[in-house]
Amino acid sequence: MANLKELASRKELLTGGHRMCPGCGAPIIVRQILLASKDPVVVVAATGCLEVSTTIFPYTAWNVPYLHNAFENAGATLSGVEAAYSAFKKKGKISQHVNFIAFGGDGGTYDIGLQSLSGALERGHDLLYVCYNNEAYMNTGVQRSGATPKGANTTTEPAGKVRQGKVEWRKDLTEIVAAHGIPYVAQSIAGNWADLTKKAEKAFSIRGPKFMNVLQPCRLGWGYKPEDTLNIARLAVESCVWPLYEVENGVYKVNSKPKAKKPAADFLKTQERFRHLFKPGNEQLLIEIQTEVDRRWEALVAKEPAVRTGA
Amino acid sequence: MNGKPGWRELAEGDVVPAGTAEQFETGDWRTERPTWHPERCIQCLLCWISCPDSAIVVKDQKMTGFNYHHCKGCGICAKECPVKPEKAITMGPER
Amino acid sequence: MAKVVARTGNEAMAEAMRQINPDVVAAYPITPATEIVMIFAKYVADGLVDTNYVAVESEHSAMSACVGAAAAGARVMTGTSSQGLALMYEILPIAAALRLPIVLSDVNRALSGPINIHCDHSDTMAARDFGWLQIFSENSQEAYDGLIQAVRIAEDPRVHLPAMVTTDGFIISHCLDKIELLEDSEVKEFIGPERKAPNSLLNLEKPVSIGLLDLQDYYFEHRLPVAEAMRGAKKVILEVADEFAKKFGRKYGLCEAYKLEDAEHVVVALGSTCGTAKVVVDELRSKGVRAGLLKIRVFRPFPGEEIAAALAKAKTVAVLDRSDSWSAQGGQVFTEVRSVMFDLPVKPKIINFIYGLGGREIDQGQIRQVYDCLQKVEKQPLVQYLGVRE
Numbered sequence: 001m002a003n004l005k006e007l008a009s010r011k012e013l014l015t016g017g018h019r020m021c022p023g024c025g026a027p028i029i030v031r032q033i034l035l036a037s038k039d040p041v042v043v044v045a046a047t048g049c050l051e052v053s054t055t056i057f058p059y060t061a062w063n064v065p066y067l068h069n070a071f072e073n074a075g076a077t078l079s080g081v082e083a084a085y086s087a088f089k090k091k092g093k094i095s096q097h098v099n100f101i102a103f104g105g106d107g108g109t110y111d112i113g114l115q116s117l118s119g120a121l122e123r124g125h126d127l128l129y130v131c132y133n134n135e136a137y138m139n140t141g142v143q144r145s146g147a148t149p150k151g152a153n154t155t156t157e158p159a160g161k162v163r164q165g166k167v168e169w170r171k172d173l174t175e176i177v178a179a180h181g182i183p184y185v186a187q188s189i190a191g192n193w194a195d196l197t198k199k200a201e202k203a204f205s206i207r208g209p210k211f212m213n214v215l216q217p218c219r220l221g222w223g224y225k226p227e228d229t230l231n232i233a234r235l236a237v238e239s240c241v242w243p244l245y246e247v248e249n250g251v252y253k254v255n256s257k258p259k260a261k262k263p264a265a266d267f268l269k270t271q272e273r274f275r276h277l278f279k280p281g282n283e284q285l286l287i288e289i290q291t292e293v294d295r296r297w298e299a300l301v302a303k304e305p306a307v308r309t310g311a
Numbered sequence: 312m313n314g315k316p317g318w319r320e321l322a323e324g325d326v327v328p329a330g331t332a333e334q335f336e337t338g339d340w341r342t343e344r345p346t347w348h349p350e351r352c353i354q355c356l357l358c359w360i361s362c363p364d365s366a367i368v369v370k371d372q373k374m375t376g377f378n379y380h381h382c383k384g385c386g387i388c389a390k391e392c393p394v395k396p397e398k399a400i401t402m403g404p405e406r
Numbered sequence: 407m408a409k410v411v412a413r414t415g416n417e418a419m420a421e422a423m424r425q426i427n428p429d430v431v432a433a434y435p436i437t438p439a440t441e442i443v444m445i446f447a448k449y450v451a452d453g454l455v456d457t458n459y460v461a462v463e464s465e466h467s468a469m470s471a472c473v474g475a476a477a478a479g480a481r482v483m484t485g486t487s488s489q490g491l492a493l494m495y496e497i498l499p500i501a502a503a504l505r506l507p508i509v510l511s512d513v514n515r516a517l518s519g520p521i522n523i524h525c526d527h528s529d530t531m532a533a534r535d536f537g538w539l540q541i542f543s544e545n546s547q548e549a550y551d552g553l554i555q556a557v558r559i560a561e562d563p564r565v566h567l568p569a570m571v572t573t574d575g576f577i578i579s580h581c582l583d584k585i586e587l588l589e590d591s592e593v594k595e596f597i598g599p600e601r602k603a604p605n606s607l608l609n610l611e612k613p614v615s616i617g618l619l620d621l622q623d624y625y626f627e628h629r630l631p632v633a634e635a636m637r638g639a640k641k642v643i644l645e646v647a648d649e650f651a652k653k654f655g656r657k658y659g660l661c662e663a664y665k666l667e668d669a670e671h672v673v674v675a676l677g678s679t680c681g682t683a684k685v686v687v688d689e690l691r692s693k694g695v696r697a698g699l700l701k702i703r704v705f706r707p708f709p710g711e712e713i714a715a716a717l718a719k720a721k722t723v724a725v726l727d728r729s730d731s732w733s734a735q736g737g738q739v740f741t742e743v744r745s746v747m748f749d750l751p752v753k754p755k756i757i758n759f760i761y762g763l764g765g766r767e768i769d770q771g772q773i774r775q776v777y778d779c780l781q782k783v784e785k786q787p788l789v790q791y792l793g794v795r796e
Contacts, residue, residue, distance in 0.1 A: 004357070007360065008356055018332050020364075031363075051619070057327065059331045062613075062615050066613075068616070073467060080475035081477065081607055083458045083475050084430050088608065090458075119467050
């Protein structure tokens, strides 16, 4: 695995001068994943914060070939790019290996783009799909998505007098993707460069479809100070709200098992979107959330192959 | 609108060469300004890998300062700086 | 040597695709276009083409993958119908704005609802403002020739726009017809060995960003060139048709004038209906009626001047629309034809018939009825529905 000095000697593939919010986690994820590639990269982005903010004509922050098509079709669009590459390779028009990467937000991945993603995975294209998951439609002003966690305040499922933000549990997209039986699936975060770049390197070393679901705190939609982006993501891991794990050829590996698991509330209370949960009367909701975090964590750990103990 | 290219002058399609955002200034968004204290810096590069704006200038694998043309002053670099008790990057108000 | 064979429209189009041998085909099955991709998939399975065939999970993904592949510099084709084309609608104008010469076979079928599988032109007509060239076919031969020509036209540097070539669902797509095939080598030579793209995602030496966000300051300047390229495409279509005629003997234009020189009563139509109309024109001519037909082959770019010139001497004109825009001013073809005739010094009387929706049969009797109406045109409403039960 490349250390920071090695990574720092590589070319910066996402320039500054993009229009993402100060402290946004998405460009951090993108920079780290691009830096992890030793081979040339071609990128397709789904419509979303990342796409609009990095490519306002005539300015593009991408130092790699880049295509935006629409919102729900990054998987299919990148399938087409990769299909053209395969056709050209067969004809001897190109020989160099290329890493094909799609970046989509949770809206473009969990919701409107799920079919396109699923198709691309099922067809076996050699590509990496990265979901920069900020758990709502941030680009259009913090509307709920299938990735929004229960209890979060969003503009389309706000906290009010009789409802406490999102009523439903978020869908587990990483597991849905893993059910496709593709060679590599991982969860990571903005805030652990070693975990993220290691997983990206591993993804690039595997042929076939790969998927990474990367939790990306959003200072605007989650409500916190911009400098806290990375440590809030780490809190999500330390509280087991967002476990770091990978599924390689069907084999689960949990990458980080906190010795002392922090309460989910430690993560929740750092953000405005959960503030109403700490008002008197919502104690039961906090318990429900903690119970669900525990249930999902235990279910995940149970998927790991049994470790042989000595003797 | 004046001074911008007419339709005949634009390249066909909706295409630009890579990396043109380099020329776009976002430094004027800053309300907080990072300062680097080289004497305290341990060259761990955590500020560099954590910057959302590719605004930590690294030369020969070493942190050398900020690109204030792009830095939006988010403060992640200062927050992530592991040096104790005093950090090698501190934030102060933008002048 | 030209080979004369019997082929359905779908078989003819699949055959043209085999000979074109595109780099990438991304397609999804839908009646009545399914056969095109089925036949083509067999060519892939038998190693008769070099194409990378992407069997996508929807038409939306088909067109999305086509855009990705074309942006990577590939020669790209697809095929669909009706709801499938409708599912592509979101991506069609993106393909045009990015100037990607994707070629699509559209087997015309009525848009739902109610759901229907048979021919009308509503699917193509609803796509008329998306920046795609639209070439209609009267029969399998025209579909075959049109598809081969479309590759050349779309990829011409003066055009660089996507193109759809249409056939009438079932009427052409599923009916055997005698057609003349070109040799594989002739097709290869005619279209050229590969597409030359000005930009490609796979040009790693010259990385570009494609598909940026345009705001108020650039969108307009990026859309106008699409209109300019579309207007300029008329010349290219005619040049390609001329070369095709010189090499292979079959002549095509933007429109086809059938017995128009001295015609008093003219029907304007698209697609397979023109074949039926020609029979009626001949029959009426034998009875002394100066009937004529104007077939519009290319609907986008719209051959407005050519239509106006062709109709200038007519006394009466009836436009047959196989789709409706659901308001009193008539079908899409009618409103556009009537508009270009506004500036004629002597305007023929022009009326509209909307017919054949959802595959409702159009026969010689109905077309005769249209010419009868033209002979007593003063009593006719502006728009009427032909063949519908009251």
